[in-house]
Amino acid sequence: MNEVIVEDIIKDILLTEEEIEAKVKELGKQITEDYKGKNLMLVGILKGAVIFMADLAKSIKIPVLIDFMAVSSYGNSSTSTGIVRIIKDLDCSIEDKDILIVEDIIDTGLTLSYLTDNLKKRGAKSVKICTLLDKPDRRKAEVPVDYRGFIIPDEFVVGYGLDYAEQYRNLPYIAALKEEVYS
Ligand SMILES: O=P(O)(O)OC[C@H]1O[C@H](OP(=O)(O)OP(=O)(O)O)[C@H](O)[C@@H]1O
Numbered sequence: 806m807n808e809v810i811v812e813d814i815i816k817d818i819l820l821t822e823e824e825i826e827a828k829v830k831e832l833g834k835q836i837t838e839d840y841k842g843k844n845l846m847l848v849g850i851l852k853g854a855v856i857f858m859a860d861l862a863k864s865i866k867i868p869v870l871i872d873f874m875a876v877s878s879y880g881n882s883s884t885s886t887g888i889v890r891i892i893k894d895l896d897c898s899i900e901d902k903d904i905l906i907v908e909d910i911i912d913t914g915l916t917l918s919y920l921t922d923n924l925k926k927r928g929a930k931s932v933k934i935c936t937l938l939d940k941p942d943r944r945k946a947e948v949p950v951d952y953r954g955f956i957i958p959d960e961f962v963v964g965y966g967l968d969y970a971e972q973y974r975n976l977p978y979i980a981a982l983k984e985e986v987y988s
């Protein structure tokens with residue numbers, strides 16, 4: 806395979822490394838205040854949320870438990886199939902825990918709508934949502950967003966954990982893909 810030069814597939818940079826860093830610190834500060842005295846457990850949704858999860862966890866200054874789930878709704882495509890499948894479940898019990906689901910992006914909302922229902926049914930004390938990005942234009946299922954980093958326009962974005970066909974997750978910024986790359 807020929808090497809793809811990142812500049813050739815990117816339309817523009819939506820969020821710089823500095824903007825992301827400042828926002829993650831702000832979210833961490835708010836979560837620290839809101840969850841004082843509670844049983845906070847962060848549940849990161851693999852794989853997109855890993856980078857955000859790592860930075861967010863470091864910016865939270867109270868004890869936290871960390872766990873991950875992997876669910877699939879997209880596969881290698883840029884459009885949602887609407888089918889949500891659990892690929893990796895939690896290792897820890899969530900009974901009596903204050904769960905904060907950590908996501909990189911809410912797009913159609915189908916992934917999180919399924920996940921919040923699923924976690925509430927398992928006896929969590931509370932289930933809230935923290936997402937770095939929110940793309941409201943494409944919403945199919947309403948989900949209450951408790952902590953939101955940025956609202957973004959209806960464009961396919963990559964970087965800071967987000968992929969296109971499993972690539973570009975390691976970019977330190979968030980960029981919109983050129984339409985000809987994914988259409
Ligand atoms: O709101 P939705 O339309 O459901 O889309 C959002 C979900 O889609 C992406 O995950 P994906 O299934 O691509 O897996 P990945 O995190 O491994 O890339 C993203 O990380 C969210 O989990």
Ligand code: HPA
Nearest residue numbers: 912960961962963967968
């Ligand atoms: O814009 C996006 N980029 C990457 N993954 C995604 N999953 C839902 N929307 C997106």
Ligand SMILES: [Mg+2]
Nearest residue numbers: 853879967968
């Ligand atoms: Mg993906």
